[in-house]
Structures are given as C-alpha cells and as structure tokens.
Amino acid sequence: MIDTIIFGGEIVTADGVFEADVAIDDGVIAGIGAEDTFQSASERIDATNRLVMPGVVDPHVHLAGPNSIDTYEAGTAAAALGGVTTVCTFAWGSREDTDWSTLEAGIEYQQKEGEPAFVDFSCHAVITDEAIPGTELDTAIENGVPSFKLFTAYDFGVDNGGLEHAFERIAERDAVALVHTEDPDVCGRREAQQRTDGRSAPNEYPDSRPIHAEAMAADDAVRLAQETGVNYYGMHTSGEDSARAILTHRDDGSQIRAETCAHYLALDRSAYDTHGALAVMAPPLREPSDSDALTEHLRRGSLDVVSTDHVAFMREQKDAEAWWDAGFGINGLQRSLPVVHNEAVVRRGVSYPLLVRAMCTRPARTFGFESKGTLEVGTDADIIVFDPDKSQTITAESNASLADYTVYEGKKVQGAVETTLIRGTVVAADGEIQVDPGHGQFQQRTLPTWEAVQ
C-alpha cells in the first residue's frame, strides 16, 4: 500500500504535457505512469480535466520583516493557497531595526520565525557592506544559504566598487549573487525634484525611478559579474530596456540569469491611476509594451524566472496621498500562479512547460533546492492540481496574507489552484488550509551548479 495517487490529470513538466497518474509514498514521488501499474493507495485525488504540476518555487519573498508585516504563518498560508510550495525569503545581517549584527543571526532569526510555516522555505543572505568578514559568507553557506543579495539603491546599497568586491568574494565561493539594480543617483535626483515640485500623486511615481535607471544599473552589474565570474541573478526586471541590458551580456544562462515578477506581466503604470499608492513597489510598473516585451524575453530565454517580490503592508500603510509616504512593495503570493497563467499562457500563448520552467524548475535549480521544482521520481512530492479553465475574480477578502488589499482587486483571471501537496501532504485544498502551522521545513540548500539554462 502506498500513500496517495493523483489520477486522471494531465502532467506538466519542464519538458512536456502528457496524461499520467502520480504515485506518492513517504513524501516523495514514487512513480509517474498508469495507475494500474502502481500499488493501491490509501488516498486517491481525482485530477480529471486538471493539470498536475510541480509546486511553485518562489525565490523572492519578504516575510518576518524588516519591510513586510507578514509572518511566516500568514505569508505561507497565502503561498500554499496559491500553489507555492517553497519560498525563499531574506536574512539581514545588521540593520538599524535589528538587534543582531551577523548574517548567521539573521538566518537563525528567519529559521525561528519560520517554525509555523505551512510551506518549505529558505532565505538569501543580504549583504549591505561588501567588506563583510569572509567567515560570515562561509558560515551562511555552511548553514544552507549559498546566495547573497545586494542592492545598488537605497542607503543600504553598495556602489560599483562595492559590487565588484562583493562579486569577487561570492565568486570565490561558487555562490550566487542576487542584485536589485536601480541607479541611485538618477533615482535620487528625480525623487528630490518630485518632492521639491510637490509631484506627490502616485501616478507620478514611475518617473522617479525610470526604466533607464534600472537598465543602467543592470548593465553595470552584469558587466561586473562577467568580469568576476560570479553567478549573477538579476532581480525584478520590470521592463524591456533592463531585460535587454541583461540579454546583451548573457549567452546561455550559465552565469547570468534574471527574473521578472508577476505584477510586471499583469499590470502597467495605469495601475497608479486605479489603485493609487497601493501599487507602489520598486522598480515601478512600466508601460503596457513592457509587459509584452518581458513575456517575449521569457519565451526567448533571456529571462528565466517569474517571482512575486511579495511584501505585505496594510492598506493604511500604503494608501498615502504622497507616493513617497507609501510602504514599498505588494503582496502577491496567493495570486502569482493564476495571474501568470492568465497573462503569459492564456493571453500571450506561453506554453505550459515554459510556465513550469519559469516558476518551478529554474528557481529550484538556480538556488540549490535539490528536491524541488520537478516531478522526477524520488524528489519531494510538492505537487499542485490546477484547473486551467476555471475563472476567478481576485479580491482581498480571501487574502491569507495580513495585507488587507490586493493590486489585482476585481481582476478576472483564468486558472485556479485546487490542491497543494507538500512532501505528499495536502496542505491546501479548495481554498482552505488543511494542516496545522509548522508543516513547512527550512531547506538546507547546496551550492548550485549553473549550467546552460533549459
């Protein structure tokens, strides 16, 4: 007797779509084939007319502070309901609002806060000073965190010299550098000018952080990555110009990779007219043509991954009259798969295997989640049953996140997550969480080997 069989569905993997049943035992995938070739199971899940896919791996999620009010319990409930079975958050070393001063302590904090998680999780280590002791980097890697995030913007960002220095040190360790790229001088000058002029309306906001500032910083960062040989991951690519800056220096994805986020595919700057400061995130939403272009870059393979950059704030923290008083970031974990399915697959004809590559396989392989993002036999049974035909209208009323709004409010999308299994356990079904908090486990990640991207 085995634990579970998911029968009657269409399997979607990174390579193709085919009819098959899935056998699950002891938390891992035990077989893919015809049900009559499996042992009988104590539980059977009917996936007729549904897709059976690997759970989504979201490598860009903010939980448990400092810039997000979601706890792991709330944020990962949203994840589970949205078909996201693994999230990667951020561990800060020193920052003025933390009472610790090392990456190791920051990682421990995330692990501790993550105890009530519903989905599996890890974190990236945030570097705010390129001269950080090398032992801190080594300890993070030993503790299962082989990826380091840097910013080019904000007062905790580093300049190009700092970026090069940090890249050299991350490259020496064969780890991964993730970079938030926006040119701080251009953005700073423009923001100051907007404040002076009183251009506070949220629909002015995108002009304070223009796409050319993002593209300039991406261009510099990717050049430095090539010079230093570091494994480079460009974060939240928001438009055509920055995607092209990355593409210029990229060949096969074995050293240079990048993501976009669900909201850049689904929304454009007109959202600041509709939703005001609720839609403020950095980089900002761009032109409608940018959403099309980003989808094209995904299709051509110059962008690899779609994440959420999930950040939770309450409406009252967001909905400021002046855009610069709004909390930065939007919540998206519960919606990313249906939204990306709607925007990329239904509206723009992206294939299902590419959807799986961009949201499951590549994020797992890129960041060293060895047993995630795939339906291969022997890997974790992180599986979702997805109804590709069911339409839903998104509303914040069903938010599991502590955030009490959504930028997708009222948006009708095609596709809905029906069932989410993590290591063989049904964690969410029909819009309800099915387990107690704490099912999620911290994932000890290994140094990933970056080969040419499939």
Ligand SMILES: [Zn+2]
């Ligand atoms: Zn982020």
